[in-house]
Amino acid sequence: MARRARYTPYDQPTGGWGSVKSLVKHATRQKAVASAPGLMRHHNKPGGYMCTSCAWAKPGKPHLAEFCENGAKATFWERTAKRTTPDFFARHTVSDLLGWSDYDLENEGRLTHPMRYDAASDRYVEVSWQDAFAEIGAKLRTYEPKDTVFYASGRASLETSYMYQLFxxxxxxxxxxxxxNMCHETTSVALPQSIGTPVGTVLLEDFEKADCIVSFGQNVGTNAPRLLHQLQEVRERDAPIVVFNPLRERGWEEFANPQRVTQMLANAPTQIATQYYQLRAGGDIAAMMGMAKVLLASDDAAKADGGRRILDEAFIAEHCHGFAEFEAAVRAADWDEILAASGLQRAEIEAAAATFGKAERIIAIYGMGLTQHRLGVDSVQMLVNLMLMRGQIGVPGAGLCPVRGHSNVQGQRTVGIAEKVELVPLDQMAEQFGFEPPREDGMATVEACEAIVAGRVRAFIGLGGNFVRAIPERELMEEKWRGIDLSVQIATKLNRSHLVVGAASYLLPTLVRSEIDTQESGPQIVTMEDSTTCIHASRGTWTPAAETLLSEPRIVAELAKATLPANPKVPWDAWVADYAMIRDAIEASYPDDFRDFNQRLDTPGGFPRPIAARERRWETETGRANFKVPKALSASFDDGTDPDVLRLITLRSNDQFNTTVYGYADRLRGIHDSRMIVMMNRQDRVRFGIAEKGTARLTTAVDDGILRSMGGFEVIDYDIPAGTCAAYYPECNALIPLWHFAEESKTPAAKSVPVRVGAD
Known part of the structure; x- marks a missing residue:
């Protein structure tokens, strides 16, 4: 029986007693209460393990409890007492399990044994590690390598990632x-063109000096809750925080710090956002163009009156290129078009620009609300334009802060998980390991999906993640996935990707980061990179969930040994015996980023990679920071001409991390017991003839010969701009066409999907 949703607007702060109660519930549900003391001692602490949830920075002097609600949930989820053993698979066919929800599949607990799919019984059956590696290797040796895909989810350590890309x-x-590729690839394309680096420019210490924060398209309360500590301290200095986001999210409104006893007892939360603007999905470029117009007008007035200049004219002259073209575009932009595209009032944009224009040190935070649109690259570059106008990059207390998701997704790219050969030191690796690397670009996520649909992919290896569930065009992708000859999934828990099987499918269960990884030389250390480019050591502290589990480096090494001819310059066994040797190899490949890698593992707060833009060195084609003129005011595939087309935002709940669903309580939005909901502006609901608390069908508003339609969504009247609606990811991925991606970056455009909504 389908779950019915409960909706009661949540009026409590982020954090606070609601967070504490949630942790108790999840620890109890996963029978992981005994793990709670370890969170205090080891989670994101020196000598402990790094969180497997988000990639937010870890301070050099950690708080007493250096974890957030979502980080604790992730740990309880991994430390669960539940186990998915061979007996479980003997009781359930794959066809039966395909009817289970994402939550129910993972809630069965940790995988314990390597498994191989048996088509005759439609079940996974136990296979020895030795046989699994031998069989997989034998198959890989029969394929043309370019017909295979090696995917990485973003949680694997730097050591594993380096070995995987080398394999x-x-x-x-x-x-x-x-x-x-599915979230911040847009950043990796946009920032190099603008400022010469693919990552953000701020360090954690910059928040101590900032006197203004501006945020676009980022839900801090769900996606990076520990960032609220820095934001709270910014507000306590009476610095403004300006937020642009279609939904009013509790994380941006109020925060009660669970580590402040007096705040908790008095229920006296800190107000976070001082200005909050609910723009239409895809309207960010227009809002920023309006702000730029106001800044230019204010600067004109200041010049005329001899007052304080708004633009940093000296910085623009010395460090920037393309300002004249950008200025002309801004002056020519029409206010009526700006307001229509943004969904905001002119007074709102002017107020935001006034705050931005007064500040001396500004940090610009953004998330997938900017990156996941057709013009996502333009959206990010428009934010860079605003910062360049005021000289807010390359000075203490200011800069760009893209908030990354998975805990090492940024670090993976740093050590070679990249389909673009220009991002990888292939010449150095060729010399280091005595081979000739392939020199043509490979497939990114969307391109891999296109190749699977076309039947060109023979084998897929997944280093973590839930690929089939995470990608767009789900119905077609699941159908075509079954044509793959070999599917190998390195995983900790069962998910839907494991059940959409190829001709041969394997599950290879692995340790999690918080577990002790003992190899020949003793307990091992792994490392990862946070959103601010700082590298951290991580040491597991708990006994592994099963003696049968292998570490990720061991699994990658065994797959490589079973597949490749022996190479004396690639010591797989020695690397597995001592991960410090892998770090030495990483340092040899990337000497500038990882100088004295093993010696700096325990640097408080991690050690930062050198980023040229922090020092106002611009590694761009012009040698300067580049102003970029956006192609249009709206970033969406929807052109805005049909009033019956809404822009659908797919988003995560408070009880979720990416495709992992911890439960059915989206507490911060007040939505409980169901994920099959759609949040709508009440006027839109009435206009489309949907009854209060009724159900709706969403149909993608494109004409490409494919019907993408989902029904059974309970409609919730929500505080969301007219013309915009919102529903949960990954459930709504079936509505996103594979060809709906950001120009240049090919990031799926999941934040403004054009849909028609009707009563169901």
Whole structure:
């Protein structure tokens, strides 16, 4: 029986007692209460393990509890007492399990044994590690390497990621898509063109000096809750925080810090956003263009009156290129078009620009609300334009802060998980390991999906993640996936991707980061990179969930050994015996980023990679920071001409991390017991003839010969701009066409999907 949703608007702060109660519930549900003390001692602490949830920075002097609600949920989810054993698979066919929900599949607990799919019984059956590696290797040796895909989810350590990308290139391809292709690939394309670096420019210490924060398209309360500590301190200095986001999210409104006893007892939360603007989905470029117009007008007035200049004219003259063209575009932009595209009032844009224009040190935060649109690259570059106008990059207390998702998704790219050969030191690796790497670009996520649909992919190896569930065009992708000859999934829990099987399918269960990884030289250390480019050591502290589990480096090494001819310059066994040797190899490949890697593992707060833009060195084609003129005011595929087409935002709940669903309580939005809901502006609901608390059908508003339609959504009247609606990811991925992606970056455009909504 389908779940019915409960909706009661949540009026409590983020954090607070609601967070505490949630942690108790999840620890109890996963029978992981005994793990709670370890969270205090080891989670994101020196000598402990790094969180497997988000990639937010870890301070050099950690708080007493250096974890958030979602990080604790992730740990309880991994430390669960539940186990998915061979007996479980003996009781359930794959066809039966395909009817289970995402939550129910993973809630069965940790995988314990390597499994191989048996088509005759439609079940996974136990296979020995030795046989699994031998069989997989034998199959891989029969394929043309370029017909295979090696995917990485974003949680694997730097050590595992480095080995994995080397395995792929020794095998003969650059088909290394990863989860960044689906979220911040837009950043990786936009920022190099504008400022010469693919990552953000701020460090955690910059928040101590900032006197203004501006945020676009980021839900801090769900996606990076520990960032609220820095934001709370910014507000306590009476610095403004300006937020642009279609939904009013509690994380941006109020925060009660669970580590402040007096705040908790008095229920006296800190107000976070001082200005909050609910623009239409895809309207960010227009809002920023309006702000730029106001800044230019204010600067004109200041010049005329001899007052304080708004633009940093000296910075623009010395460091920037393309300002004249950008200025002309801004002056020519029409206010009526700006307001129509943004969904905001002119007074709102002017107020935001006034705050932005007064500040001396500004940090610009953004998330997938900017990156996942047709013009996502333009959206990110428009934010860079605003910052360049005021000289807010390359000075203490200011800069760009893209908030990354998976805990090492940024680090994976740093050590070679990239389909673009220009991002990888292939010449150095060729000399280091005595082979000739493939020199043509491989497939990113969307391109891999296109190849699967076309029947060109023979084998897929997944280093974590839930690929089939995470990608767009789900119905077609699941159908075509069954034509793959070999599917190998390195995983900790069962998910839907494991059940959409190829001709041969394997599950290879692995340790999690918080577990002790003992190899020949003793307990091992792994590392990862946070959103601010700082590298951290991580040491597991708990006993593994099963003696049968292998570490990710061991699994990658065994797959490589079973597939590749022996190479004396690639010591797989020695690397597995001592991960410090892998770090030495990483340092040899990337000497500037990882100088004295093993010696700096325990640097408080991690050690930062050198980023040229932090020092106002611009590694661009012009040698300067580049102003970029956006192609249009709206970033969406929807052109805005049909009033019956809404822009659908797919988003995560408070009880979720990416495709992992911890439960059915989206507490911060007040939505409980169901994920099959759609949030709508009440006027839109009435206009489309849908009854209060009725159900709706969403149909993608494109004409490409494919019907993408989902029904059974309970409609919730929500505080969301007219013309915009919202529903949960990954459930709504079936509505996103594969060809709906950001121009240049090919990031799926999941934040403004054009849909028609009707009563169901």
């Amino acid at each position: 792929a290139r020794l095998y003969g391809h650059n088909n290394l898509p990863d989860s960044s």
